[in-house]
Structures are given as structure tokens and as C-alpha cells.
Amino acid sequence: MKLFSSYNRILLVISFAGLFIIGVLFYKTLAYYLDRQIDDGLVEELMEVQDFTHEKNILPAPSYYKDLVVEYKNIIKVLNKSSFADTVYYNPKKKQLEPARYLKTDISLNDKAYQVLIMYSKAHRNEEIRSICLVIIIPFLFLLLVLFWVNKVLIHKLWAPFRQLLVNIKVFNLNHDQSFEPVSTQIQEFKELSNAIEDLSFKVRSDYKEIKLFTENASHEMLTPLAVINSKLDTMLQSARLGPEESETLSDLYKATSRLTKLNQSLLLLVKIDNNLMMDTEEVAVMDMIKEKQAFFQELIHKRNLRIELHLDPVYLIVSRQLFDILINNLFSNAIRHNYEGGLINIKLTETSLSFSNTGKSGLLKEEMIFERFFKDPASDGTGLGLAILKQICSRQQYQLSYHYENQLHIFKVKFNKN
Amino acid sequence: MISGLIIYSRCDVAVIQLLTYLQNVYKIHEDISMMKVLIIEDEISLQVSIQKYLTAEGSTCDCASTFDSAYQKLSIYNYDCILLDLTLPDGEGLQLLKYLKKLNKTDGVLIISARDAIDQRIEGLQLGADDYLVKPFHLSELNARINAIVRRRNFAGNNIVVFQEIEIDLNARQVKVNDTVLYLTRKEFDILLYFVANKGKVISKAAAATHIWGDDADMADSFDFIYTHIKNMRKKLTDAGCHDYFHSVYGVGYKFSLT
The missing domain is CATH 1.10.287 (Helix Hairpins)
Known part of the structure; x- marks a missing residue:
């Protein structure tokens, strides 16, 4: 995971958790205060009803306003107890069910007990909460988005030297x-x-x-x-x-x-x-060089009865002649040295690569080992440096040197870097 | 003591100067086995070996193991060939080469050095050295190279080496035995010339292999090939009526000589 993604993941989780907690607290507090406000309104309404009954000695007529409902009910006994609570009622004016808050209390009039129910619609209050929340949450989300973007740009910029360092x-x-x-x-x-x-x-x-x-x-x-x-x-x-x-x-x-x-x-x-x-480069005719090397090694080849198959394209490379000579020399002597009596050497030269394949006494060799200095077959009387030199030359010339084993042939392939 | 040395060396100088003069007058050095060689080499044991090997053939050898003594000898005498080690304890060998050129001397120069840096080899050859031999070398190789240098310098144009009934034409790369032309391969020709240059000496198989295949030679196998090449060449030579001058020395090498 990239540093930025990791950072963002943490940031997002904290932001949304924070937003959720703050949102819940905010909502609760706001709802509580708004409910208190409605309750105050209900108490005021009750006081008006009580004043009215004191003055006129009759109950005011039940009223059904848009948001306010006042009802009376006969009861047996005044319990001198008043309670606030939430409910849902049918608003006849709006012709829909609405959440509401009511105040229930008992009053006595002319020795008769009445229960007064004052109910106030919460629709308005809910709308208020919704708009307050929206006003706060939308800018907050926007802020988060901006923060996200700023972070991205800033981190990219701040870490630029680090990336350059890596390069x-x-x-x-x-x-x-x-x-x-x-x-x-x-x-x-x-x-x-x-x-x-x-x-x-x-x-x-x-x-x-x-x-x-x-x-x-x-x-x-x-x-x-x-x-x-x-x-x-x-x-x-x-x-x-x-x-x-x-x-x-x-x-x-x-x-x-x-x-x-x-x-x-x-x-x-x-x-x-x-x-x-040895960097004095010149144009080298690779095909001719391989044929010269074949002549150079002819005694060795004859002595071991090796069969040589050549598939050579006329290839010219701009390279140090001396280095390339050593390269071909080592490939050749390796293919001869580790061969058996009457074995085969196949040399293939194309525009892009040169490969030497040879039969051998041993099976698959470990690629990471054979190019090590002084790694050699115990039976071999070589220096153990031939392939190491080969590798070094290839690395200098930025050629790709690879080894693989296929159809009982050890194949050493040099991919040229032509530019 | 010191004055005695100076007197001695002055006598030495006079004698050698006289000899040089005589050499020039009578052209004694036309026979290349009678060469006059200066060995500039600070490794005394190597110097001694070279001197022993070369004097056995009748050459005269002077030795110098420091820059100063070499400088003095170069100033006074003429040589057919100078063996020059580039790293001397008190100076750079290439400076001697420059000095030699300044003196307008035509002595042949063979650089023998452990430093194989290509630049140095090229610089040496550009400064007028005739050849460059990298340490370690075989004395037979050194001798063959010195012979080649002296031959080139003294017999320009007519480059024919004769040993008894064998005649080797270096320019045409042709070998004649009693005026019959022999057909030798390139490697056989090189080996024959190498042995003739070191006639009377035992040449190890290792030296012959290095001469033919250079340092690239696959040592263990190349020893056997030397045997094959010499066997083939001996047959060609004796078939042409040539006396067999090759003598095997207990499997370690060969000697090319009359007896």
C-alpha cells in the first residue's frame, strides 16, 4: 500500500467516525433544546388556559389550530400531576399524521376535574433540525473533500525528493x-x-x-x-x-x-x-570472428570428435574487439571443455543474440552458481573464471547473459544491446 | 674503493667501445646468434637467467638493474637489442625509451613488463619499441622475439633463415629443404621457426603451446597438440630428405639440434 492510501484510509475512518459521533451529539442536543422550547410554549399555553378559566370561570373552547391542539376531558379526580411526552397525531388541517409533543395536566373547575391536553406539532421543529444539520454537514463534507485533495497534492509534492532519491x-x-x-x-x-x-x-x-x-x-x-x-x-x-x-x-x-x-x-x-x-570500440564482424575461433580451436574439436552446427547471420556490432574476442573465446572453450566425446555444439547468431548450445556430461546447472568466480566442475582443470569473465563482459556491454537447459543441451545466450 | 670502481668501469667502457667499433667495422653481428644485448631488469634472478640463456648461444649480454646504470650504458654503447623492464626502482622505463630516441639510436627495443595495460603497450610501441612481451614469459619466447627484432633490423628485405639444409623464407612464409618446397600449416611453420630460433635449446611443451596459442590456450590439451604438430612436421621434413633435428626430452619438451 502506498503511503498516501494508507494515510487516507486512516484519515477517512477518523473523519467519518468523528462526523458520526459529532452528528449524533449535535442532533441530540439540538433536539433536546428544541423540545424544551416546545415545552415552554406548551406551559405558556396552559397558563393561558388557566388564566382564562380563573377569569371567566369556564373552560375555553377546545381549539384546533394549524399546529396547536387544546382538548379537555372530564375526569373523576384531580391528580395534580402534569406530564410531557411525544406522540403522533392526526393533523386535520394538514390531513396527515405528524409527530407531536403534548402536555397533559389536570385542572379543577367548579369542583369538577378536567384533564387538559395541549399538543404541539413537531413537524416544524423537525424541519428546523434538518436544515440546521444540512447547513453544517454539507460544508463539512466539502471541507473533507478539499482536505483530501490538498493532502494528495501536498504529499505528492513533499515526497518528491524521496522518490527522486529512490530513482x-x-x-x-x-x-x-x-x-x-x-x-x-x-x-x-x-x-x-x-x-x-x-x-x-x-x-x-x-x-x-x-x-x-x-x-x-x-x-x-x-x-x-x-x-x-x-x-x-x-x-x-x-x-x-x-x-x-x-x-x-x-x-x-x-x-x-x-x-x-x-x-x-x-x-x-x-x-x-x-x-x-578496454572500451576502444570498432565495428566487429561477428560471423567472421566465430569462424576464426572455430579454426583456432580445431585441434580440440577434432580430438573430441565434436560436431559443430553453425547458423550464422552476417552480423556487425560496434564493440571492443578485444572484449568480444574474449567473449567468443570463453563461450567456445566452455562448450568444448564441458562436452563429451562425439558431442554436439550448436552456434546460432542472429541480429539480436548469440547462443552456444552444447551437450554435456552434467545435467541442469544452477544459473546463479555457474557465473560465480571460482565455481567449477571438480573434474575441470580450468581456472573457474571463464564464465565469470563472460558475465562481467556482458554486464559491461549491457548484454543479457542467460543460461538454460533444454533437450539435454546447455544453452548460453547473449542478447545484444543494440543502440 | 669508489675510485677503483670508476677506473674499472672506465676500462670496461673503453674495451666495450673498442669491441663495438670492431663489430661495426667487421659487421660481426651479421650472424644473429652473435648479438649484443642489454638487459634492463631490476629482478636480479630473472636478469641472470636471461643472461645465461642468451650468452649460451654466443651473444654478449650487458646488464643494468637501475635506471641510472641503464641510462649510462645507453649513452655509451650500441646494442642489437635492448630488453627494457618498464618498472625500475628509480625511474620509469619509458623515459629511457624517449632518451634513446633523442640520441637517434637505432637499437632494437623489446619491452618486458608486468604491466599489461594496453595504453602502456601502445605508448611503448609508439615511442619506438619493436615489441612488447608481458611477464611471465618463457626464455625461448624471449629469444625468438629478440631474433626476430634483430633480423628485421639487420636484414631488411632479405628475410631468410637458414639451418643446415632447411631454408625458411619469412616473407613468403615458405620452407625449403634442399630446394624442395615443403607445405606446412601456419602453426607448423610457426613452430619450426620457433625451434630454429632456439636451436640447441630444450623447449618445454608449455613454452611451445604458449607460443602457438597464446594465453588463450587450454593448457592441459594443448600439450598433446604440440606433440601432434611436431610429429606431422617431422614426417614432412624427413619425407623431403631432411635430417631429423627434433629430439624429444623425456616428455617435457623438445630440442632442435644437430645432435
């Missing part, structure tokens, strides 16, 4: 060198929030930069020792005293050093992609 947070991305854009506002709370987020983003960026720098420096520092190891191995290899055992040891050392070198270069490559160092 800016969403835009903020560590991978793209886009810093968090602070929001300028007069409202203290939002200003504080914006500042806090800005500080946080600075901290995150500087930490991230530090980690990248650390990786870069660590990898670089490893290169010279690696060069020393390599050169010493090459020197040892020239020794005339080399026997089969020493050769085997040397061979293993070469393999381990090669692997370490490859790992190091992959890490450096990741840093380079992160640092946007």
Missing part, C-alpha cells in the same frame, strides 16, 4: 562508474537521508575500488616471481644432467606454473574489464 539509488551501480546523485531538498529529513546515502555510496565505492586495486596489485606483484620461476625452469631444462625423473618433475612444474599464470591473467582481465580499460 537515484536504483541508478547507482558499482559496475558502471556512475556515482550516487544526491537530491537537493529543503526538507531536513530527506536532506539527511540523501547525505547518509551519499556517504554510504562513497564508502562502498572506495571499498570496492580498494578491493579492485588490491586484486590488481596482488596479481601484478605475482607476475615477476612467476617470470622468475618460468625462467629458472627454462634454465633447468637446458641442463645436460636431466634424467626421466627430473623431467617429469619439471613437466609438472611447467603445468602448475602455466595454470597459475592463466589464473593470474584471468584475474587481471577481470580487473581490466571492471576498470573499463
